[in-house]
Amino acid sequence: MEASIKTENLTKCFGSFTAVNNITFKVDKGEIFGFLGANGAGKTTAMRMLCGLLHPTSGKASVAGFDVFTQREQIKKNIGYMSQKFSLYEDLTIKENINFFGTIYGLSNTKIKEKTEQLLIRLNLMEEANSLVASLPLGWKQKLSFSLALIHDPKIVFLDEPTGGVDPITRRQFWELIYETADSGTTVFVTTHYMDEAEYCNRVSIMVDGKIEAIDTPDNLKKLFDASTMDEVFYLLARGASTQE
Amino acid sequence: MQELKSFIIKEFRHIVRDKRALLILFVMPVILVILFGYAITNDINNAEIAILDNSKDELSIGLTNKIVSSGYFLQKASLQTNKELQEVFRSGKIKMAIVFPPGFAQTFYREKNVQIQLIADASDLNVAIALSNYAHSIIKDYQNELNKDLGQTLLFETTTKMLFNPEQKGVYMFVPGVLALIMMLISALMTAVSLAKEKETGTMRVITVSPLSPITIITGKVIPYLVISMIDTCIILLMAVFIFGMPINGNLFLLALVNLMFLFAALSLGIMIASFAETQQVALIMSIVLLFLPTVLLSGFIYPIKNMPLWLQVICQVSPAKWFIEAIKSVMIKGTGIQDIWMQLSVLLGMIIVMIRVSIVQSKKKVS
Structure with missing residues (x-):
């Protein structure tokens, strides 16, 4: 299977501190890959390198077939990104937001029109098209934000804690959107705090102190660590980190 | 180009939908000029x-x-x-x-x-x-x-x-001061706050992950405020000339050049502030300290610099408004040419370069 993301000994140092330490992994096309780790474990730094925002110190990595050292511009065109804050312009209408994000990804006007209609129908937001985003409930903002991250049909979408602050039912609905996206062939790279969500991923990696300590399907990991939930797996690994210190 | 246009349109929408911003941008300059103008031309009785x-x-x-x-x-x-x-x-x-x-x-x-x-x-x-x-x-x-x-x-x-005032600070002294204040307010403060807002709400992250180049982002941010500042400058100058009878003795192009130079200095200052501030609140506080105090108190706008203690005079030298006010007074009141204000213009240019440099270094540091 074609690799969507591939890293080999990817490392990032800030002075004498090694934030990301020799990580090597592969994410397949259309896979939902959970990227887990405690705060400060190096998740964000790794993700920034993969998004072309940060220059790695050493190692190799390619995203959507492009090199993170030399082809950052191409990477940016081929990935989507959604952050935990949903990151929409609250004082713009839904339509204006779609328009803006469409243009900054270089879509043509006709393409944007087409996408706007599709998106509004899919999210059932036709009637609210001209109301300000500020007036939308949180769950809708989340869905809109996700759809905007996909507006340019990226090969990979990075979701940075996309379900923060949302109720369990909305989270469940959101995961259905993620499944739909993965089914259509888009790779989903997701970080999360919620360990129940880790169970929804095809495979997960767990980062501890800049290193990937475990990487496999949730079921295999549970077997390996003799745990009944991902929460336990995570706890066992994270405790390892604190005893080392 | 399409991206830049779209960014500028978005930016104008933010401004038009923010009533407080509109007040600051268009009502405040008029009020300031009238206040300063009439406060000093009051009728004399008894x-x-x-x-x-x-x-x-x-x-x-x-x-x-x-x-x-x-x-x-x-x-x-x-x-x-x-x-x-x-x-x-x-x-x-x-x-x-x-x-x-x-x-x-x-x-x-x-x-x-x-x-x-x-x-x-x-x-x-x-x-x-x-x-x-x-x-x-x-x-x-x-x-x-x-x-x-x-x-x-x-x-x-x-x-x-x-x-008590042998220096005889001019009757029209308020106009350069108000100009400096308004341009700082719009170009520096509004730019800083609106950039910080994008950081605070997380939209900045989304934009930086997108293919938009940093130059497009900054240009798109700055152009609307640049345009509005220029409109305000014209409003203030027209009021100064037609309502308060201030002379414009110098060359109009030179006057525009001085204004533009200060405008760019103010914009750079705003960008620099935003490169440090992560939230609107911090941007606002930094702006008050870095913009208002130097512009109002350390520029010669209200208090003559010559009468200050030496250490304070030294601090005044880093206030962009001080150099702007000197230059614009020369051009408007004395009618001097560029040969007499090249120093002020060079200092402003130097400040712009330094501030942009600091912003770039700081933003790179922030990404890491």
């Missing part, structure tokens, strides 16, 4: 004056009566000595004193001209100027009446002395 008459002859008494009966002045004191004069001024009881020399009428008829001294309290310079102008014209009236009766030309000469 201004307290003192008379020091060293002659007490028919002419000096006649002139005193004419001045006092004009309705503009109220005689608070008749003084005997110069020492008393200083005391009344210091106590703030009077705004102006009129001093007649000894042998007033005698000198007038014999030498065909005589000096009358007007001494004004110039700590309120605009009032002082207005008062001495009123007094001067009353004295001239009296002189003309006398000459008509006499059938010859004899002169009263007035000399004016401004107390």
